[in-house]
Amino acid sequence: MRILLIWPSVKDGELFNFLPLGLGYVASNLPDGCEARLWDGVIKKEPNSGVLEEIALFKPDLIGISIWNFNLVSAREVAELIRGSYPEITIVVGGPEPSGRKEKIFEVIDADYGFAGESEKPFRKFIETAAENGFQHESIRDISGIIYKDDTGVPVLAPVKWESIEDINYCDYELIDLKGYLDRGYHYGMHSRAIRTAPLLTTRGCPYSCEYCSARMVNGRKIRARKVESVIEEIKELHHTYKIDGFNIIDDNFTFYKDYAKEVCREILKLELKNVSFNSPNGVRVEFLDKELLSIMKKVGWECVFIAPESGSERTLKNMKKKLDLNVVAEKITMIKNAGMKVFGFFIIGYPGETEKDINKSFDFARNNGFDYVVYTCFHPLAGTPATDKLEAAGEWIETGAGGDYYDVAYAPDGLTKRKLRMLRLWGLFRFYTSSFSRMYNAATSHSLKRKLLFIKKLLIPSRSYSG
Numbered sequence: 225m226r227i228l229l230i231w232p233s234v235k236d237g238e239l240f241n242f243l244p245l246g247l248g249y250v251a252s253n254l255p256d257g258c259e260a261r262l263w264d265g266v267i268k269k270e271p272n273s274g275v276l277e278e279i280a281l282f283k284p285d286l287i288g289i290s291i292w293n294f295n296l297v298s299a300r301e302v303a304e305l306i307r308g309s310y311p312e313i314t315i316v317v318g319g320p321e322p323s324g325r326k327e328k329i330f331e332v333i334d335a336d337y338g339f340a341g342e343s344e345k346p347f348r349k350f351i352e353t354a355a356e357n358g359f360q361h362e363s364i365r366d367i368s369g370i371i372y373k374d375d376t377g378v379p380v381l382a383p384v385k386w387e388s389i390e391d392i393n394y395c396d397y398e399l400i401d402l403k404g405y406l407d408r409g410y411h412y413g414m415h416s417r418a419i420r421t422a423p424l425l426t427t428r429g430c431p432y433s434c435e436y437c438s439a440r441m442v443n444g445r446k447i448r449a450r451k452v453e454s455v456i457e458e459i460k461e462l463h464h465t466y467k468i469d470g471f472n473i474i475d476d477n478f479t480f481y482k483d484y485a486k487e488v489c490r491e492i493l494k495l496e497l498k499n500v501s502f503n504s505p506n507g508v509r510v511e512f513l514d515k516e517l518l519s520i521m522k523k524v525g526w527e528c529v530f531i532a533p534e535s536g537s538e539r540t541l542k543n544m545k546k547k548l549d550l551n552v553v554a555e556k557i558t559m560i561k562n563a564g565m566k567v568f569g570f571f572i573i574g575y576p577g578e579t580e581k582d583i584n585k586s587f588d589f590a591r592n593n594g595f596d597y598v599v600y601t602c603f604h605p606l607a608g609t610p611a612t613d614k615l616e617a618a619g620e621w622i623e624t625g626a627g628g629d630y631y632d633v634a635y636a637p638d639g640l641t642k643r644k645l646r647m648l649r650l651w652g653l654f655r656f657y658t659s660s661f662s663r664m665y666n667a668a669t670s671h672s673l674k675r676k677l678l679f680i681k682k683l684l685i686p687s688r689s690y691s692g
């Protein structure tokens with residue numbers, strides 16, 4: 225079977241520097257005998273119409289599109305183009321957006337099948353089953369997370385089973401053209417030394433219930449880890465084949481199983497890699513940091529620890545169901561600094577129910593604790609999260625299927641306007657980065673000038689992500 229995987233075009237793709245990692249994972253776990261190709265509109269910087277040429281050349285039996293909220297509009301355009309010219313080809317969608325929207329995904333995109341949750345094993349089963357029996361409902365309906373339409377066209381979702389990830393193959397870096405991304409300046413995370421960076425996934429899942437977050441819809445609540453040997457193999461391949469010197473662990477909760485995290489770190493140390501740094505740029509829960517773990521992280525090459533208190537207001541934290549004690553955050557910041565690393569803090573502003581007073585509490589908390597860097601992102605309602613469901617029920621949010629990102633101010637709580645939020649965010653960043661010489665220095669040296677300018681443009685000029 226020939227399978228064409230699609231990563232839709234996105235304007236400003238350079239700023240986000242995304243890798244189509246999900247498609248690389250899906251591809252490396254396909255059954256033998258499948259031929260997979262990727263059409264990547266971001267790296268090609270081509271409009272989505274380019275996909276039609278690829279279809280004419282490759283003649284795929286099936287097309288798979290990866291959808292996040294930021295490329296939703298573009299993904300819809302891709303599906304429309306394919307339907308218009310090749311109505312006979314089966315379209316399958318997967319990724320964070322179908323995982324959150326589940327059965328409602330077909331309301332925003334014209335596809336035949338969807339997958340909710342991580343999909344290496346389910347998609348493989350789907351392809352195997354389809355090769356044997358075609359797409360018969362009886363044979364596919366038990367596949368974990370599959371979304372299909374019944375005989376009357378009503379969408380049906382099979383429950384997602386969060387299976388072990390010990391035996392999955394890691395990403396096919398050749399298919400996603402990691403080298404091409406690196407050559408075009410792909411860089412993610414804050415590494416002062418690293419030039420060539422890559423993401424690295426060691427565990428999946430998060431047992432917390434933060435109401436704004438949709439990670440558990442993609443990866444479930446149960447934390448599952450890859451085999452340490454497989455992680456080490458991947459590091460070796462990335463380092464030797466792609467000359468990666470900056471690794472970004474993108475787990476939902478890398479430090480949750482401290483013993484696993486420590487074992488991964490110890491095995492990395494045994495590799496005796498020179499001039500390599502590590503990072504966990506989407507944040508770790510502070511509760512699980514202890515002196516031993518921090519000391520080994522430092523030895524491995526962590527320069528900065530990213531944490532995500534999200535708010536300095538107890539009231540907002542309670543609304544978020546964040547289950548976080550700000551005193552513990554303050555304590556752990558000191559512990560991280562004592563271990564010789566910097567601290568980066570993520571904060572959400574404009575959360576439902578927040579007032580300007582709550583937002584100022586976040587700004588004060590950030591300034592008065594030892595953060596070296598902060599980022600204030602505006603709350604964006606994500607499909608399928610309790611926060612979004614509540615807003616919809618209260619008539620405060622109408623889902624348009626327009627996607628978006630946190631730099632757009634998509635929502636403003638009662639008593640605040642989007643304009644006010646935008647101004648508050650700039651004011652908060654200004655106050656933080658001018659509050660000490662070292663923070664000013666950090667802001668000046670953290671990214672290349674090009675990335676800084678793109679970031680400032682994004683802050684000042686609100687835009688929507690759309691196809692290229």
Ligand code: B12
Pocket residue numbers: 240241242243244245246247249250287288289290291292293294316317318319320321323324339341342343344347412423425436437438439440442443474475476506601606607628629630631689
């Ligand atoms: C690392 C990460 C990033 C990295 C980039 C990662 C990358 N791939 O290059 C960075 C920091 C750049 C990033 C940015 C953003 N992120 Co982010 N990110 C993550 C994180 C932690 C892991 C994502 C990842 O790469 N996973 C590994 C790969 C293997 O998984 P995957 O892509 O999900 O693919 C699997 C399945 O989804 C599925 N699948 C995917 N595609 C397809 C296609 C087919 C056909 C099939 C069958 C299956 C399938 O199978 C894959 C294998 O299991 C997730 C949390 C999470 N647990 O998902 C959030 C997450 C995906 N991010 C999220 C968001 C909202 C964002 C931002 C929009 C936030 C923002 N700043 O505005 C930005 C997007 C850019 C923008 N500004 O518009 C949301 C997405 C919600 C949504 N509905 O889209 C998540 C779920 C976190 C959250 N807050 O809830 N992110």
Ligand code: SF4
Pocket residue numbers: 430431432433434437438439440476477509
């Ligand atoms: S925000 Fe972090 S801790 Fe909270 S549910 Fe999402 S991944 Fe888990």
